[in-house]
Amino acid sequence: MDVRAQVTTVFHLDKCIGCHTCSIACKNIWTDREGTEYMWWNNVETKPGTGYPTKWEDQSKYNGGWERTKNGKLRLKSTSKKSIPFNIFHNPNLPTLDDYYEPWTYKYEDLFNAPEQSSQVTAMPKSLITGEIIEHIKSGPNWDDDLSGSPIYAENDPNLSAVSDDIRKQMFAVERLAFFYFPRICNHCLNPACVASCPSGALYKRGEDGIVLLNQERCRAWRSCISACPYKKTYYNWSTGKSEKCILCFPRIESGQAPACMHSCVGRIRYIGMTLYDADRIVEVANLDDNQLAEGMRSLILDPRDPEVIEAAQRNGVHDSVIEAAQNSPSYKFIKTWKLALPPHPEFRTLPMLWYVPPLSPVLASLDTGKVSNSTDELFESVEKFRMPISYLANLLSGGNEGLIRYSLKKMLAVRMLQRHKTVGDIERGTVDKMLKEADTTEREATEIYRLTSLATFDERFSIPPAHREEAIESVGVVQEHKASAGFGFKFAPRRGL
Numbered sequence: 001m002d003v004r005a006q007v008t009t010v011f012h013l014d015k016c017i018g019c020h021t022c023s024i025a026c027k028n029i030w031t032d033r034e035g036t037e038y039m040w041w042n043n044v045e046t047k048p049g050t051g052y053p054t055k056w057e058d059q060s061k062y063n064g065g066w067e068r069t070k071n072g073k074l075r076l077k078s079t080s081k082k083s084i085p086f087n088i089f090h091n092p093n094l095p096t097l098d099d100y101y102e103p104w105t106y107k108y109e110d111l112f113n114a115p116e117q118s119s120q121v122t123a124m125p126k127s128l129i130t131g132e133i134i135e136h137i138k139s140g141p142n143w144d145d146d147l148s149g150s151p152i153y154a155e156n157d158p159n160l161s162a163v164s165d166d167i168r169k170q171m172f173a174v175e176r177l178a179f180f181y182f183p184r185i186c187n188h189c190l191n192p193a194c195v196a197s198c199p200s201g202a203l204y205k206r207g208e209d210g211i212v213l214l215n216q217e218r219c220r221a222w223r224s225c226i227s228a229c230p231y232k233k234t235y236y237n238w239s240t241g242k243s244e245k246c247i248l249c250f251p252r253i254e255s256g257q258a259p260a261c262m263h264s265c266v267g268r269i270r271y272i273g274m275t276l277y278d279a280d281r282i283v284e285v286a287n288l289d290d291n292q293l294a295e296g297m298r299s300l301i302l303d304p305r306d307p308e309v310i311e312a313a314q315r316n317g318v319h320d321s322v323i324e325a326a327q328n329s330p331s332y333k334f335i336k337t338w339k340l341a342l343p344p345h346p347e348f349r350t351l352p353m354l355w356y357v358p359p360l361s362p363v364l365a366s367l368d369t370g371k372v373s374n375s376t377d378e379l380f381e382s383v384e385k386f387r388m389p390i391s392y393l394a395n396l397l398s399g400g401n402e403g404l405i406r407y408s409l410k411k412m413l414a415v416r417m418l419q420r421h422k423t424v425g426d427i428e429r430g431t432v433d434k435m436l437k438e439a440d441t442t443e444r445e446a447t448e449i450y451r452l453t454s455l456a457t458f459d460e461r462f463s464i465p466p467a468h469r470e471e472a473i474e475s476v477g478v479v480q481e482h483k484a485s486a487g488f489g490f491k492f493a494p495r496r497g498l
């Protein structure tokens with residue numbers, strides 16, 4: 001057992017209101033510079049939708065992530081040592097500016113300098129790349145905002161490939177339209193394709209907390225990371241000639257503060273905590289079949305109260321304050337204890353460490369009685385009739401495993417019904433008890449879930465200790481190992497004296 005620490009994030013999709021405050025907080029701090037105009041290290045998409053850059057989930061278009069070879073090894077889809085020299089001047093997998101969007105500002109000076117006239121003065125959009133006026137803006141970082149019924153955006157969502165024609169028809173019937181928001185940052189993956197792809201060794205995974213960073217001094221603009229990341233969360237800065245990515249606000253984290261996106265989140269959907277995981281099993285888990293990957297990833301995360309795990313973590317130089325933070329981690333509860341959160345597209349095999357609690361949504365048919373049913377069968381059947389079909393959510397969050405989505409939704413529905421019984425009173429006690437049992441939970445656990453979901457204080461949502469730089473574990477030989485093998489592992493120099 002090789003125990004390491006990882007900053008692990010959970011986003012609760014039921015709580016996101018799509019206000020984009022997170023994106024703006026991030027933009028103001030990190031990407032308000034020349035060359036970064038089109039970058040959104042944090043972006044919020046509407047699902048169903050094509051996202052940013054457009055159709056990023058479609059790996060037949062971008063070739064991101066890992067694939068299994070016949071002899072059971074993993075290899076990057078986008079690149080290999082042999083292909084890099086041939087792709088120096090043309091990387092066929094890179095998204096173009098059109099796939100992102102042409103960033104723009106407005107000619108605000110016209111509002112002040114226009115001569116007196118009878119019509120209202122407007123500020124025309126102006127390209128931040130060419131400086132020219134843009135007559136018609138064609139796309140933006142959240143161009144499909146709320147367009148759940150659009151034939152151009154929602155209907156071209158790559159996750160719809162697993163949805164049957166019947167359900168698809170129902171999804172896009174005007175009276176049944178539904179959508180949810182999907183905020184995204186770098187997942188700080190356990191098996192990061194970006195790190196493995198970089199010929200210059202510019203990308204590395206920090207030993208002490210697993211944050212994936214990009215060394216600007218070493219970056220040589222190969223842009224392999226941009227192709228290799230299946231989530232498209234590294235970006236090329238045309239002004240500096242270097243790539244950049246989300247750094248999880250590590251200077252803030254090191255001083256005990258939350259990342260700006262979390263700190264500013266209006267819906268309080270973001271939970272960040274330490275987890276301990278077994279790095280010895282990364283290769284094995286990344287090789288599992290698509291629909292086993294999410295469960296496999298869960299099994300990588302270790303019980304931080306288990307004495308054996310604690311001892312192995314200490315042997316590896318994990319600081320006691322990190323172990324304590326892992327024991328109080330909200331992420332651990334959502335992912336491991338309650339099994340509510342799931343990883344986005346585990347089939348990309350980068351083992352992302354940003355997990356999502358799937359959204360509950362209204363049922364497809366309208367309720368005609370005006371009363372809530374007191375039959376558990378009917379209540380749970382509503383999960384199957386949710387406007388956001390289980391097959392769609394499974395394609396997004398569990399490698400197609402519908403059972404994991406059903407489990408999570410049923411448990412959340414039971415939590416909701418328990419609260420309804422307590423506050424509204426129209427659900428009978430017997431019905432609630434049956435629901436809790438069928439959803440594999442208890443009143444005590446359901447109350448804890450309700451509390452962390454709805455009432456949690458900042459300290460309950462954020463469990464990362466300030467950094468002990470003097471104790472930091474150095475990550476050594478990242479590139480060499482990633483080049484030599486399929487890209488796993490990063491050796492640690494253990495704390496002296498252990």
Ligand code: SF4
Nearest residue numbers: 186187189193194229
């Ligand atoms: S999402 Fe994963 S592969 Fe993509 S940049 Fe982040 S760590 Fe790298």
Ligand code: SF4
Nearest residue numbers: 016019020022265267
């Ligand atoms: S700030 Fe929070 S609620 Fe608003 S869009 Fe971002 S993640 Fe969603």
